[in-house]
Amino acid sequence: MNLSVRPDPAAMQAGGPGSPGYLSGFGNGFETEALPGALPVGRNSPQKCPYGLYAEQLSGSPFTAPRATNERSWLYRIRPTVAHWGAFQPVDAGLWRTAPCAELDLPLAPLRWDPLPLPEEALSFLEGIRTITTAGDAGAQSGMGAHVYLITRSMRDEYFYNADAEMLFLPQQGGLRLWTEFGIIDIAPGEIAVIPRGVKLRVELQGEHPARGYLCENYGGAFTLPERGPIGANCLANPRDFLTPVAAYEDRDAPSSMTVKWGGRLWRTHIAHSPLDVVAWHGNYAPYKYDLRRYSPVGPVLFDHADPSIFTVLTSPSETPGTANIDFVIFPDRWLVAEDTFRPPWYHMNIMSEFMGLIEGVYDAKTGGGFVPGGFSLHNCMLPHGPDMNAFEAASHVELAPHKLQGTLAFMLETRFPQRVTRFATEAPQFQKDYASYGQGLQKHFDPARP
Numbered sequence: 001m002n003l004s005v006r007p008d009p010a011a012m013q014a015g016g017p018g019s020p021g022y023l024s025g026f027g028n029g030f031e032t033e034a035l036p037g038a039l040p041v042g043r044n045s046p047q048k049c050p051y052g053l054y055a056e057q058l059s060g061s062p063f064t065a066p067r068a069t070n071e072r073s074w075l076y077r078i079r080p081t082v083a084h085w086g087a088f089q090p091v092d093a094g095l096w097r098t099a100p101c102a103e104l105d106l107p108l109a110p111l112r113w114d115p116l117p118l119p120e121e122a123l124s125f126l127e128g129i130r131t132i133t134t135a136g137d138a139g140a141q142s143g144m145g146a147h148v149y150l151i152t153r154s155m156r157d158e159y160f161y162n163a164d165a166e167m168l169f170l171p172q173q174g175g176l177r178l179w180t181e182f183g184i185i186d187i188a189p190g191e192i193a194v195i196p197r198g199v200k201l202r203v204e205l206q207g208e209h210p211a212r213g214y215l216c217e218n219y220g221g222a223f224t225l226p227e228r229g230p231i232g233a234n235c236l237a238n239p240r241d242f243l244t245p246v247a248a249y250e251d252r253d254a255p256s257s258m259t260v261k262w263g264g265r266l267w268r269t270h271i272a273h274s275p276l277d278v279v280a281w282h283g284n285y286a287p288y289k290y291d292l293r294r295y296s297p298v299g300p301v302l303f304d305h306a307d308p309s310i311f312t313v314l315t316s317p318s319e320t321p322g323t324a325n326i327d328f329v330i331f332p333d334r335w336l337v338a339e340d341t342f343r344p345p346w347y348h349m350n351i352m353s354e355f356m357g358l359i360e361g362v363y364d365a366k367t368g369g370g371f372v373p374g375g376f377s378l379h380n381c382m383l384p385h386g387p388d389m390n391a392f393e394a395a396s397h398v399e400l401a402p403h404k405l406q407g408t409l410a411f412m413l414e415t416r417f418p419q420r421v422t423r424f425a426t427e428a429p430q431f432q433k434d435y436a437s438y439g440q441g442l443q444k445h446f447d448p449a450r451p
């Protein structure tokens with residue numbers, strides 16, 4: 001499917017008053033131009049592009065990938081990326097870590113943290129990333145990093161792209177404006193944005209309000225929608241709710257910095273102009289946003305608690321079918337109606353490892369406090385976990401009337417790889433040392449005389 005949109009150029013150029021415009025659909029072949037006629041017609045690479053633009057292809061998959069996974073876009077830009085290229089020097093990556101990163105070994109235990117507070121100091125997106133876990137190997141293009149971002153200042157004349165990973169933004173507090181070379185994306189808590197590998201951007205605060213959220217770096221296969229199988233053609237995350245920005249560009253000459261994350265390190269150079277200079281583009285490799293409140297959950301309507309995979313929003317496949325590099329799963333508002341059922345998550349051990357965060361509300365497996373919005377937890381590969389004592393006792397005795405979980409939004413990043421915790425996360429005062437033993441409060445109820 002091809003969509004063509006011609007936004008009002010005055011509104012969409014840098015500094016214009018326009019709010020972002022979007023194209024709807026997941027993985028479509030989009031086309032969009034910020035100036036009329038900027039897209040070459042009927043060919044990708046004419047001898048001369050309209051408006052004196054340069055044509056550049058951005059390939060997110062190998063050229064030869066099968067059609068279903070082949071991803072590329074054609075960008076028509078004021079200067080090709082190579083003209084934005086200077087002498088790169090490695091710079092301090094702060095608290096940003098990349099797999100493999102075996103900084104220390106922790107005793108085997110469930111791990112949990114309180115929210116990291118937003119500091120007073122000025123932190124841009126690049127300075128405000130705190131890596132909590134890493135998994136797999138970025139150089140082998142598999143695994144992930146789970147981070148918290150703390151942002152107190154917008155990036156100005158500072159640009160970035162990530163060659164190591166696709167980036168999934170999950171705002172928890174405060175909105176972000178992602179100025180990408182494909183156009184502008186605004187996101188607020190409850191929404192997500194995905195920035196493909198290699199896409200340049202700068203991250204601005206909305207209204208200069210500080211922002212906190214989670215960031216998943218996906219080193220592996222690009223996030224895609226999970227198969228629906230017997231669920232059919234509708235529900236879960238519907239493709240039409242994914243929004244990709246219309247073209248918007250900056251024609252801006254100003255001393256600027258360009259930072260690239262490559263090979264687990266940050267590299268920086270100075271450039272004299274904005275690299276967000278794409279006047280038109282077409283293709284299926286592009287950033288997008290999605291409102292998690294549009295997710296249509298499907299679950300047990302008679303009895304039992306289904307596996308959390310029913311709540312998968314996006315999946316990053318590995319070479320092994322059904323074994324995700326990452327499943328991005330949410331626990332949104334929903335009705336609980338199952339009869340004769342222990343309704344919260346069951347006690348379990350899992351070959352996948354589970355990083356969880358909370359955008360808002362209360363998570364039904366952890367009603368005893370300690371897992372609060374902005375906090376996060378790690379239940380690693382084959383480590384036991386489940387409801388806390390409070391959740392177990394309440395759910396074991398509650399009258400099983402239909403009950404709506406409301407005002408809640410937790411998420412899980414589930415990966416096939418064990419996750420390594422960073423030194424920063426272990427030493428943070430927000431690390432809950434007592435969480436390791438929460439299971440010991442669960443009482444023995446066994447009575448052989450009472451079937």
Ligand SMILES: O=C(O)Cc1cc(O)ccc1O
Nearest residue numbers: 307308344345346354365412
């Ligand atoms: O551990 C967790 O809280 C996440 C989770 C939720 C669920 O409903 C079933 C399994 C699972 O791992």
Ligand SMILES: [Fe+2]
Nearest residue numbers: 350354379385
């Ligand atoms: Fe779990």
